[in-house]
Amino acid sequence: MSASERSPDVERWLDAGLGVGLDDLVDPCWTVVLTGSDALLERVEESLCALSDGRFGTRGSLEETGPGADPLVVAAGIYTDGTGTGLDATPTLLPAPSWTQLRLSDLDPRSTRRLLDLRTGVLWRETCEPVTLRTLRLVSLARPGLCLLLAEGPPAVLDPGPDLALAGAAGGTLHRRSWGTWARTTGTRGWTSAVVRTAVEDGPGRRRVERRARLDAGTGPPPATPTAQQVAEQLADDVSPTRLLEEHRVAWATRWRESDVVVPGDPELQLAVRFGLFHLMAAGTDHGEAAVGARGLTGPAYRGHVFWDTDVFVLPFLAATHPAAARAILTYRLARLDRAEAAATALGRTGARFPWESADTGDDVTPAQAFGLDGEPIRILTGRYQEHIVSDVAWSAVHYAHWSGDRDFARTAGRRLLIETARYWQSRVRRDADGRGHIDQVMGPDEYHAPVDDNAFTNGMARWNLRQAALAVGGQDPPALAREATRWRDAAASLVDGFDPETGRHEQFLGFDALEPLVISELTEVPVAADALLGHERTARVQVVKQADVLMLHHLLPDDAPVGSLEADLQHYLPLTAHGSSLSPGIHAALLARAGRPDAALPWLTLAARIDLDDLTGTTAGGLHLAAAGSVWQALVFGMLGAWPGSDGVLRLAPHLPQAWPRLEARLRVQGVPIRVSAGHDHLEVCTPRALRLHLPGARVVTEPGANLYRRRGERWQAGGRTS
Amino acid sequence: MTRTLCLLGAGQHTATVIDAARDLANTLGTEVAVLHLVRHVGTPPPAGVAVPLRQQVTTDALAEAVTAAAATDVVCLVLGAEDRFPVGADDLPVITELATRVAVPMLVVPPSSVLGHTTHLRRVLVPHDGSARTSARLRGLVQRLRAAGVERVVLHVLDPHAGHGLLQEAAYDLDAWQREFRLRHLGEQDALAVRYGEPWERMRQEALKVGADAVVLAWGQQRSPARAAVIHAALDDRSLPLLLVPDQPRGIGSSASATGTDAAPS
Numbered sequence: 001m002s003a004s005e006r007s008p009d010v011e012r013w014l015d016a017g018l019g020v021g022l023d024d025l026v027d028p029c030w031t032v033v034l035t036g037s038d039a040l041l042e043r044v045e046e047s048l049c050a051l052s053d054g055r056f057g058t059r060g061s062l063e064e065t066g067p068g069a070d071p072l073v074v075a076a077g078i079y080t081d082g083t084g085t086g087l088d089a090t091p092t093l094l095p096a097p098s099w100t101q102l103r104l105s106d107l108d109p110r111s112t113r114r115l116l117d118l119r120t121g122v123l124w125r126e127t128c129e130p131v132t133l134r135t136l137r138l139v140s141l142a143r144p145g146l147c148l149l150l151a152e153g154p155p156a157v158l159d160p161g162p163d164l165a166l167a168g169a170a171g172g173t174l175h176r177r178s179w180g181t182w183a184r185t186t187g188t189r190g191w192t193s194a195v196v197r198t199a200v201e202d203g204p205g206r207r208r209v210e211r212r213a214r215l216d217a218g219t220g221p222p223p224a225t226p227t228a229q230q231v232a233e234q235l236a237d238d239v240s241p242t243r244l245l246e247e248h249r250v251a252w253a254t255r256w257r258e259s260d261v262v263v264p265g266d267p268e269l270q271l272a273v274r275f276g277l278f279h280l281m282a283a284g285t286d287h288g289e290a291a292v293g294a295r296g297l298t299g300p301a302y303r304g305h306v307f308w309d310t311d312v313f314v315l316p317f318l319a320a321t322h323p324a325a326a327r328a329i330l331t332y333r334l335a336r337l338d339r340a341e342a343a344a345t346a347l348g349r350t351g352a353r354f355p356w357e358s359a360d361t362g363d364d365v366t367p368a369q370a371f372g373l374d375g376e377p378i379r380i381l382t383g384r385y386q387e388h389i390v391s392d393v394a395w396s397a398v399h400y401a402h403w404s405g406d407r408d409f410a411r412t413a414g415r416r417l418l419i420e421t422a423r424y425w426q427s428r429v430r431r432d433a434d435g436r437g438h439i440d441q442v443m444g445p446d447e448y449h450a451p452v453d454d455n456a457f458t459n460g461m462a463r464w465n466l467r468q469a470a471l472a473v474g475g476q477d478p479p480a481l482a483r484e485a486t487r488w489r490d491a492a493a494s495l496v497d498g499f500d501p502e503t504g505r506h507e508q509f510l511g512f513d514a515l516e517p518l519v520i521s522e523l524t525e526v527p528v529a530a531d532a533l534l535g536h537e538r539t540a541r542v543q544v545v546k547q548a549d550v551l552m553l554h555h556l557l558p559d560d561a562p563v564g565s566l567e568a569d570l571q572h573y574l575p576l577t578a579h580g581s582s583l584s585p586g587i588h589a590a591l592l593a594r595a596g597r598p599d600a601a602l603p604w605l606t607l608a609a610r611i612d613l614d615d616l617t618g619t620t621a622g623g624l625h626l627a628a629a630g631s632v633w634q635a636l637v638f639g640m641l642g643a644w645p646g647s648d649g650v651l652r653l654a655p656h657l658p659q660a661w662p663r664l665e666a667r668l669r670v671q672g673v674p675i676r677v678s679a680g681h682d683h684l685e686v687c688t689p690r691a692l693r694l695h696l697p698g699a700r701v702v703t704e705p706g707a708n709l710y711r712r713r714g715e716r717w718q719a720g721g722r723t724s
Numbered sequence: 725m726t727r728t729l730c731l732l733g734a735g736q737h738t739a740t741v742i743d744a745a746r747d748l749a750n751t752l753g754t755e756v757a758v759l760h761l762v763r764h765v766g767t768p769p770p771a772g773v774a775v776p777l778r779q780q781v782t783t784d785a786l787a788e789a790v791t792a793a794a795a796t797d798v799v800c801l802v803l804g805a806e807d808r809f810p811v812g813a814d815d816l817p818v819i820t821e822l823a824t825r826v827a828v829p830m831l832v833v834p835p836s837s838v839l840g841h842t843t844h845l846r847r848v849l850v851p852h853d854g855s856a857r858t859s860a861r862l863r864g865l866v867q868r869l870r871a872a873g874v875e876r877v878v879l880h881v882l883d884p885h886a887g888h889g890l891l892q893e894a895a896y897d898l899d900a901w902q903r904e905f906r907l908r909h910l911g912e913q914d915a916l917a918v919r920y921g922e923p924w925e926r927m928r929q930e931a932l933k934v935g936a937d938a939v940v941l942a943w944g945q946q947r948s949p950a951r952a953a954v955i956h957a958a959l960d961d962r963s964l965p966l967l968l969v970p971d972q973p974r975g976i977g978s979s980a981s982a983t984g985t986d987a988a989p990s
Contacts, residue, residue: 038856040856040859040908040909043904043907068907068908070907086899087896087899294896301896301897301900302896302900370896370898370899371898371899372898373898373918373919373920529882532882532920533882533920617897617901618854618901618904618905619897619900619901619904621900621903621904621907622900622903622904
């Protein structure tokens with residue numbers, strides 16, 4: 001453990017309990033400070049301060065759960081059936097026993113501050129009036145499932161109260177034992193449990209409460225009541241709280257060493273970027289499978305369902321920094337490949353059709369309907385038509401393999417994913433009389449228009465999927481598979497993609513250009529929910545795009561697009577885009593930067609980075625927008641740094657920084673090699689522990705161990721020496 | 725006993741205004757007092773007034789009304805949308821000016837109102853901009869209405885010209901957003917409607933759609949067009965009874981006066 005990880009407040013905590021004032025901990029680039037307690041904002045702040053180890057998430061509710069509180073503990077991938085209609089009819093995350101409540105009295109909530117220390121993954125709380133009470137909370141990254149709550153204050157205000165609460169946890173049972181409390185919640189599809197012990201130490205005018213909780217969850221038979229010995233092991237009785245804290249800090253320091261992105265000179269943006277990275281890191285586990293829902297484990301919205309958000313927006317960050325977590329996401333998909341195959345079969349297709357919304361079984365859990373602004377039922381068409389999820393999953397597997405260099409995965413599970421998804425597209429492509437391939441009746445990322453034929457994104461991704469699968473078939477494979485691969489190549493070659501050589505750009509889908517022209521950015525301020533503004537029917541008739549669609553194709557497959565088409569498509573589609581999705585601004589920032597317009601990218605990047613911190617959607621109370629956080633990382637790394645892992649194992653770098661930034665730095669892991677990339681406007685430094693192949697504009701280089709310097713000469717880069 | 729103060733001037737719809745005042749007073753459990761502001765001594769009282777009436781001769785009706793409304797037992801003010809009052813040498817409308825200066829809720833009764841005549845106050849539309857300040861302004865009055873059994877339909881209008889931060893993810897975000905709006909601003913029994921469009925027009929349409937007997941509008945008592953566009957539009961429209969709730973209301977608008985037991989924010 002380095003000196004910085006063993007920062008002074010650990011020792012001070014040992015000496016003075018929680019006498020460390022929050023002021024000592026504030027760092028504008030690392031700490032999110034929430035002042036006061038407002039019942040109206042409490043649920044937003046609970047989301048912002050959520051803590052997770054990738055398996056279990058605990059919202060950052062105040063310990064006394066005052067007005068407005070919505071405390072929630074959930075386990076990744078553990079669902080229970082919905083009990084209502086519309087959205088409520090679908091499976092939802094099963095609430096687990098809540099371990100953070102204390103009985104606090106006579107405190108002035110206006111004097112409360114919460115401080116989320118992103119560097120260490122610790123949530124601090126301080127209330128100063130009429131007396132001082134402090135708490136520290138962590139969900140151990142070093143020992144997943146183990147949680148620690150420390151509180152200190154005058155005995156008159158600090159009463160530990162019950163160890164566990166089951167509020168909101170239907171089907172819960174709670175048992176008090178000599179060693180503490182054990183509770184379980186049981187849903188229709190799984191169970192969660194918690195063992196908790198609370199220790200109280202009273203001194204003169206001061207009480208210290210230490211609570212440890214061990215969370216568990218599963219889908220099989222629930223466990224029996226643990227024995228005292230098991231509890232002692234589960235709660236790590238032989239490990240001091242200080243040691244637990246240190247282990248946790250070390251684990252977080254390790255993650256940050258792998259993953260940090262440094263934006264010098266802009267502390268506000270820096271904090272927002274790290275806030276997103278913190279929650280992305282907390283969202284996934286390294287082991288087994290990771291069902292990363294759209295809001296992670298930070299809140300109940302989206303009911304923990306897994307969308308393309310996970311494959312396309314969250315996974316790239318993990319693949320490029322902490323591949324084990326990306327692999328766990330792929331394991332989740334692979335474990336449900338059989339259900340995807342069954343879904344394809346049910347539709348008369350071959351291969352595997354992944355569901356637009358997925359939960360535990362891998363069956364499609366997209367709700368059939370929701371209710372619109374006027375309360376009218378709206379059929380939700382995404383589950384039926386948004387089939388690009390099939391190639392999104394395949395793309396995530398290849399993307400992971402390119403970053404990680406995991407050849408074993410590429411040869412086995414990854415190859416199987418590619419083949420089964422390609423088989424789906426092969427059975428999905430319709431050939432016309434001229435032999436051209438079409439994919440009819442789909443919905444692209446632009447959900448304002450559906451169903452449509454020949455969506456450029458869907459077709460482009462399917463074509464890529466077919467070709468990648470064909471590439472994965474070699475001479476050692478059975479002849480039948482080789483013949484299949486030939487058919488995949490033919491189908492890929494036949495697919496139309498809407499590209500018009502005359503205009504140099506893509507048509508989003510067949511007939512999009514014939515829709516009524518409408519420049520949404522001239523009509524109103526964006527971001528805007530254009531379908532709410534114009535009505536569903538009119539929105540479907542005009543050229544307004546919900547989020548990056550054609551442009552998403554450029555984003556995911558930068559090497560596949562015709563030369564010059566990125567700029568043409570940006571020019572055409574950006575003014576037409578409403579950004580009616582939190583996924584949109586970050587992707588546009590990435591593309592603008594890649595197109596050499598980083599200053600134009602910056603406002604979009606800033607917007608995406610602040611979506612939750614400023615509750616720009618009004619829905620942060622339901623959890624954090626993980627995909628938006630992922631898009632911010634992609635804007636910085638894919639966009640500003642121009643980093644991209646090639647299929648040849650060579651990392652592409654092509655920095656484009658906003659004028660206001662002196663430098664941008666990112667930690668990445670390429671082919672198993674941890675590297676630090678630091679880019680300025682005319683220089684680039686790549687620190688690697690061993691040789692790594694790079695492709696810079698105008699240059700192919702091989703790094704040497706240490707810091708490698710490159711300088712820009714016009715549009716080309718060249719080696720500028722090795723510094724150490 | 726607290727009083728609902730009904731102001732009469734030289735309007736043609738006196739009975740309509742008094743009916744509405746009596747109905748509101750009955751709903752809120754107050755007495756009705758009628759103040760008739762006249763220019764000349766000996767002006768006959770309006771015909772058919774069956775409640776105690778006090779006449780006050782004045783050429784500064786605004787000051788008289790403000791003074792009368794400031795009495796501690798006055799908890800609500802009622803006047804006609806088209807009524808005119810002696811101000812200097814003329815009879816003038818005073819609603820907007822009065823609304824900026826009184827600290828109690830003010831019911832503005834249009835000539836077409838049937839409140840207290842053929843209908844009673846059973847349902848109100850409560851436009852809400854989603855701010856904590858609006859919830860604070862409305863809290864006391866809405867709790868009183870809730871306690872009186874008056875249904876509340878809370879309306880949030882997304883103004884396309886104002887820009888807003890709603891990034892909609894299919895139906896999910898709307899669902900989550902509405903859930904959060906309810907938790908922040910609505911009581912358990914309150915209904916919520918969210919509409920998109922020009923604010924007052926959507927409010928008027930929604931009031932008709934839900935059969936609201938009145939529209940409850942909180943405002944900051946700043947009458948510049950930019951700050952009170954909806955209030956101006958609503959007052960000009962004169963199609964619905966408007967209950968204007970001032971910035972820091974007292975009387976029935978005060979949180980402290982609320983008798984409801986529901987602890988919801990509004």
